[in-house]
Amino acid sequence: MLKALCQGLCLSLPLVAGAQAASVVFLNPGLSNETFWVDYSRFMQAAATDLGMQLRVQYSERRADLALTQARAVLQGPERPDYLVLVNEQYVAPEIIRLSRGTGVKLFLVNNGLTDSQARSIQAQPDKYPEVLGTLTNNDEAAGYQMLKAMVAKLPPSSEPVDLLAFAGVKTTPASQLREQGMRRALADFPQVRLRQVVYGGWNRQRAFEQAQVLLERYPQTRLVWSANDEMAFGAMRAFEQAGKVPGRDAVFSAVNSSPEALRALIDGRLGVLMGGHFTLGGWAMVMLHDDAMGLAVNRDGLREHQVPVLQLIDPAKARRWLQLLEQGGHGVDFHHYSAEGRPASYRYPFLTSPVDY
Incomplete structure (x- = not known):
């Protein structure tokens, strides 16, 4: 049922009798079976249904070329939506903005906004790039900083050196860059x-x-493992477990994302620090x-661009509450x-x- 919901997402609920519901296409940059991006789409669909809007989600399967092909089809097709929501994953946004010129489709960016250099280039060519309706991005840099700070707080007081390994996401993704910057600031x-x-x-x-297997041989005294998402944290965790180490005892692991697996790992103590909540931006x-x-x-x-403080530290009590809310459509919002x-x-x-508390 979930797969049908996520792959066929095109539900509608009329605003009023005879009124045309606003139509939205979301170019989801993730995999169609990737927990975070599937949950992200579910939350968007809950909002669309509640607000009487049409939503269609297309997964780009983490391929920039596919994202551009999908955007071109949406923007140049016979049935254009009122709005196109996109993510500047792998720097695809400028080309999609260019493609939207003259189509009448309004663009809205979420999670990864334009880089400074992209924004300057676009602003310098207003005849080529139309204005974007708005941008909502996460507090990624602050989250990266806060995550490492919370990890260190879990270590026993000592002046001895502590080894840290860090798993960032993708070099061409602003969210990954910002989380890493925050981690480095905390150092x-x-x-x-x-x-x-x-x-x-x-x-x-x-x-x-696979990366953690190599790194653990190289740095066997590692006590801190910082990860920019939960999938990488669990991959690194598996390598440590295969080496006979116990996550939560021999090393403090952190992650970003509030997937059920991550919430349970926090409750169980395998994850020491968890940041989540950014699935709500859509x-x-x-x-x-x-x-x-x-x-x-x-x-x-008066602003078109907003950095929204959706990423927050999740403690075990909140993790238990969120697990219950995940069973409700749209977290009961x-x-x-x-x-x-x-x-x-x-x-x-x-x-x-301010973050919305559930």
């Missing part, structure tokens, strides 16, 4: 922590497992697109509650300034 606060090596696991469990984008379709201003604070519809002009979206 300045902990001179006893020695960063032995950063590897790029491509968000992939098997690849991180849902909040749907709220803003709903309001735009209603003729309401979505840049109510009333998306209408966050809309600007019927609100005064002074209303500001609360999810832009």
Whole structure:
């Protein structure tokens, strides 16, 4: 049922009798069986259903070439949506923005926004690149910093050096870059922590497992394993377990993502630190697109780009609560509650300034 929901996502609920529901296509950069991106799409679909919108999700299977092919088909096809939501994974956004010129389709970026150099290039060529409706990105740099800080706090007090291994995602993904930057910023606060090596696991469990096997032979005294997502954390964890080490006892592992497996690993103590909540960004984008379709201003604070503090530390109590909420559609969120519809002009979206607690 979940597979049918995720691959066929094109449900609709009319706004009012005779009204045309706003249509949205989301170019999901992940794999169609990848827990994080499937959960991300489910949350978006819950928002679409609640708000009376049409949503279609296309998975790019982590292939930039496929993402561009899909975008071209959506933007140049006979039945164009009102909105196209995309992620600047592997730097695909500028070309998709260019392709949208003159199509009448409004673009909205989530999770990975434009890099500074991309933004400058686009701003310098307004005749080539239309303006994007909005951008919602995570607090990735802060999350990378906070994650390492929380990991060190779990170690017994000592002035002895501590070896750290880090598993970043993809070099051409802004979220991965920012999480790594945050981790490196935290190193300045902990001179006893020695960063032995950063590897790029491509968000992939098997690849991180293979990398960790090599790294553990090279650095057998590793006590800290920082990972930019849960899949890489579990891959590295498997390598440590095969070497006879116990995660949570012999090394502190961290991860980003609130998948059921990650939440359970935190509760069990195998994961020492977990950051999550960023799967909600697509849902909040749907709220803003709903309001735009209603003729309401979505840049109510005068800004088009927002960094949203969705990534937060998850403790075991919250992990247990989130596991229960995962069984409810959309985490039990009333998306209408966050809309600007019927609100005064002074209303500001609360999810832009503080994390929504479930």
